[in-house]
Amino acid sequence: MNTPRLLFALSLAPVAALHAQAATVADDLHAGRAAMAASQPAQARDRFAAALAGNGTRDERFAAAMGLGQSTLWLGDYAAAERAFRIAREAAPDDSARQAASTGLAQALNARDYPREARSLVAPYAMSQTRPTVELLRADQALGWLDRGQPYLDAAPAPDAGGYLGTQYRLLKDDVAFNRAAQVEGGFGYSHDSDGLDTWRVGAAYRFAPSSGEDFTQRWGVAAGTTHIDHDGVTRRMDDLSLTGQLRVGEDQSVNLRVGPGRSNGWHYVQGNADWTLQPSDVFSVTAGAERAPVPTDTAIDHRLLYNLFSAGVSLRPAPRLYVLPTYYRQNFNDGNHRDGGVLRVLLSPYDIPGTKAAIGGEFSGRIFHSSEPSRGVYFNPRNYRSGQFGLVGVYSFNPEWKLRALLSGGRQVIDGNGAGVYTAGISLQGRLPGNGRLDLQLARSSAASASNGGSGYWNNSINLVIRYPL
Missing domain, CATH: 1.25.40.10 (Tetratricopeptide repeat domain)
Structure with missing residues (x-):
């Protein structure tokens, strides 16, 4: 060339x-x-x-x-x-x-x-x-x-x-x-534990349709419930009636309210809860709450035992799938005891499993408290308590309208220096009913202590069902 x-x-x-x-x-x-x-x-x-x-x-x-x-x-x-x-x-x-x-x-x-x-x-x-x-x-x-x-x-x-x-x-x-729409709600709950304590609850609620202003939305309602606590053939009954409210202020703040009278035989008291949440972004929120209620055991009801609980917590999101939720609380009982405690949850949101309708994630849950006046017999009240559990979370979508969620976790709790293994297993089913209704069913079994029951060899089985319909 x-x-x-x-x-x-x-x-x-x-x-x-x-x-x-x-x-x-x-x-x-x-x-x-x-x-x-x-x-x-x-x-x-x-x-x-x-x-x-x-x-x-x-x-x-x-x-x-x-x-x-x-x-x-x-x-x-x-x-x-x-x-x-x-x-x-x-x-x-x-x-x-x-x-x-x-x-x-x-x-x-x-x-x-x-x-x-x-x-x-x-x-x-x-x-x-x-x-x-x-x-x-x-x-x-x-x-x-x-x-x-x-x-x-x-x-x-x-x-x-x-x-x-x-x-x-x-x-x-x-x-x-x-x-x-206005909504009507019915609920049922039952639990049975290793102490032979059976707790039954039925409740109903009516919520008015929400009303909105320029920067304010409110929904009010009423709720009522009856709880039966059976132990050793003796039944205690608690009734409650509440005013409920759901308020939204602007786009960052929300308030939930439930307050009203309660009674058990000749004992009358005020019960309810309220919480406020500030969520300015997708990665951070702060919550404060208060609750007043009777301690739900037979002996505590006989002693007319109430608690007031105050809490504050945040939700942090250091990574797209990771949520960290620490909460501090102070619980004051009318027997003179008070608790200072905290709860920590770390959640890993589920990953989709390719080719299936399932997803899998994980969580850690920890709890710790100190009681100023430990006691025995009336309610679970050690001086020091701490626990931690790691678990797997599974989610399965039957279709866009029905979803099943399962949790299986295990760990350890320490009660006044005495340690023992604990576990929690639970299943929840959420879905839509004919006529635009909603269903939420939860089944659970746990050997970890609750706020008012626990100890060596303790376990609790529970079921809760809530159905809601628009009017």
Whole structure:
């Protein structure tokens, strides 16, 4: 080859390389879309990732990032989906594309339990657009704001039934109606322990529909219950009537209230609880609470024993799946005893198991207290108590409407220097009933001491059922 031809060939080499690379990006995008259409999200993910790694145009980079986000959402890899949609938002060529990327990002954030950030992404344009509306309402559901959702549902056209969008829209529409309506609730509880103490409780509640102002939402109601405590053939009965309230101030503060009279034979007392929560972000909240109640054992009722409990705690989120919840409490009994104690829970939110409807996570729970005046016989009241348990948490979704959660944990407790192994096992079932009702069923067995019962060889079995219906 002579010199002029050689120089010409060399000058064309970069152009040919760029053309080949551009063709590769386009081919990867085409193959990724074909894999998505063929319901092969893993293959689509690989091809979109290859396209994103190439030196494509801004439009191709946006398309590759969107495809990667959608395929990883399909696979349940929400962290990867979040990263992809953030790249897509940066590469978006116009406002419409940026909105599509923001909606995908909101879906990933909702799946990772970041509802405030998810809501802020879609709130500017959710009204009248169905997909952003669904993600906004998913965020509102996590934040307890679904009573505000009706205007968004009214403005957004209903999607076709089925699929992620159709299923979520239907469920959220029912949830909005449930939260905006007056509600009636019925509950039943039973426990039996190794001391032969049987506790039965039935209760009912009525909650008025919520009312909202510019920065204030309130829901009031009434609740009543009866508790029977059976031991050695003798029954003690406790009745209670309460005013209930659920208040939300702005977007960061909420208050729950239940207070009213209680009685047991000729003994009359005031009972109830209240708590206040400040949650300014998805990674931090602070809670303070107070509770007044009789000690629920037969001997404690005979002694007319009450306690007042005051607590303060925080919720910290040092990593996306890790939650740390320490709480301090002071418990004052009317026999002169007081306790200073604390509870620590560390939660690892469940990871989805690929190819199944199940997920698995973990938790640690610890408790410690010191009683100023230890005693025996009336209620469980050692001078010093501490316990710690590690456990596995499993979640199984039968379908979008019914979910089963199980906990199995074990550890050790120390009562005034005497240690023993303890365990806890529990199952809860949550689901929807015909007519937009809700069901919550819990079964548990534990050998760890409760606040008022415990000791060597102690165990307790319990069942609780709550059913709620909108009116």
